[in-house]
Amino acid sequence: MSFNKVIGQDLAADLLKKAIEDNRLAHAYLFIGPEGVGKSLLAGIFAKALNCEKKETSPCEECISCKKISSGIHPDVATILPEGKSLRIGIDSIRKMEASMSLKPYEARTKVFIIDGADSMTEESANSLLKTLEEPPKDTVMILLASNLFKMQPTIISRCQKVLFHPLSERSIMKELVERYGLDEKKALCIARFSEGRLGKAVEVIEGRALEDRNRIIDDFLSPKQAGYEDTWLYGEPRDKVNEALNALAVYFRDLLVFGLSGDEKLLVNLDKAADIARDSAKFSAEKLEAIISSIAAAQEEIRRNANIKIALSFMRLNIT
Ligand SMILES: [Zn+2]
Structure with a gap:
């Protein structure tokens, strides 16, 4: 090479x-x-x-x-x-x-x-x-x-x-995904957008479970189980993985905010979840979404500073629901 x-x-x-x-x-x-x-x-x-x-x-x-x-x-x-x-x-x-x-x-x-x-x-x-x-x-x-x-x-x-080293443009990631994996342009755009300029991330999405993980954390926090908050899968994960999942969650809430303000699906990062986003965005006011996004950032900061992951996430959840 x-x-x-x-x-x-x-x-x-x-x-x-x-x-x-x-x-x-x-x-x-x-x-x-x-x-x-x-x-x-x-x-x-x-x-x-x-x-x-x-x-x-x-x-x-x-x-x-x-x-x-x-x-x-x-x-x-x-x-x-x-x-x-x-x-x-x-x-x-x-x-x-x-x-x-x-x-x-x-x-x-x-x-x-x-x-x-x-x-x-x-x-x-x-x-x-x-x-x-x-x-x-x-x-x-x-x-x-x-x-x-x-x-x-x-x-x-x-x-x-x-x-x-610089993040890559959405176009160049998309082009690479079409060439390397034979994806159609729509799917390639969706993954390129989600991976935010990181080709390695895009490859992980295609070959691994990044989208699945994203869906799990969104489900965890938007529709918590009746039994309580004890079953979040993230508690046992390494810190960088928790951080990555919280990024995905923050980006999802940012999409809710963007859609609420613009009504434009083309501006979303999570293009593949446009229908869910249209549905969920009606449930929150813009102020609430801003508060949620900053409490996710606060939890990430706590976890970066070595705080207990379960405590940081439980506290964050209080601010989401
Ligand atoms: Zn050689």
């Missing part, structure tokens, strides 16, 4: 290609952008290009090095991911990475370490990584992937070369 295959991220791809062509590599790159826009895809292509046996700018995908990297078994290319219930990158992962950096490469020209979710490093991890960034080992490239710079130490950010 060549650099140009990463849809909509030409600037980022060109910057990395040029670094290889000019043989001017930074020790560390920081890929910044929302989830699902191609950061880890491009990091993988970069790692392959740096080690491809054909030594051209784009990886050949056929040599042993490219194949090993694609299947995640190259001894000199590693990806570190958040772990555990809190989904953080802990000190053990960082120390393990630093230990393997200090060794000579087994077979690579350039060792590559990808830290996917660099904004979820613990403070201890970040401090340790900072020392490595201050004295980077030779023939090694670190690639940090992050969506939220506010969660990162400024000293780390300043020691990396920044590479910006």
Whole structure:
């Protein structure tokens, strides 16, 4: 897969290609952008290009090095991911990475370490990584992937070369969905809109359960069971999934507001639920909808600050019903 295959991220791809062509590599790159826009895809292509046996700018995908990297078994290319219930990158992962950096490469020209979710490093991890960034080992490239710079130490950010990733346009996602999955344009538009500029999200919608999850949370909160509020499926889910579901809920209520004010189905994000939205929007005043949307945002903030998920959601529900 060549650099140009990463849809909509030409600037980022060109910057990395040029670094290889000019043989001017930074020790560390920081890929910044929302989830699902191609950061880890491009990091993988970069790692392959740096080690491809054909030594051209784009990886050949056929040599042993490219194949090993694609299947995640190259001894000199590693990806570190958040772990555990809190989904953080802990000190053990960082120390393990630093230990393997200090060794000579087994077979690579350039060792590559990808830290996917660099904004979820613990403070201890970040401090340790900072020392490595201050004295980077030779023939090694670190690639940090992050969506939220506010969660990162400024000293780390300043020691990396920044590479910006952007949300994609609705058109380009739609085009990709039509080409890749053979969807008709109406369905492709509906999914492109729902995925809000993230191709990864759109693929998840098609291949996974994102729309099902959205329907579940809307049902949970708009038609709660008679028995009470004890059975919300979200209580046991990881925080980022709860956050994603609350986003979907907030967007649904925003659609109710938009439809109530405009009566125009074309403006909706949840195009596939236009009939439900027309029905539900009559049940709430604009003021009520605004209050609901801000209480969802407040619950998201609480959950981000590590509040108990059940308490935050129960409190939010009091404001919805
Ligand atoms: Zn190759």
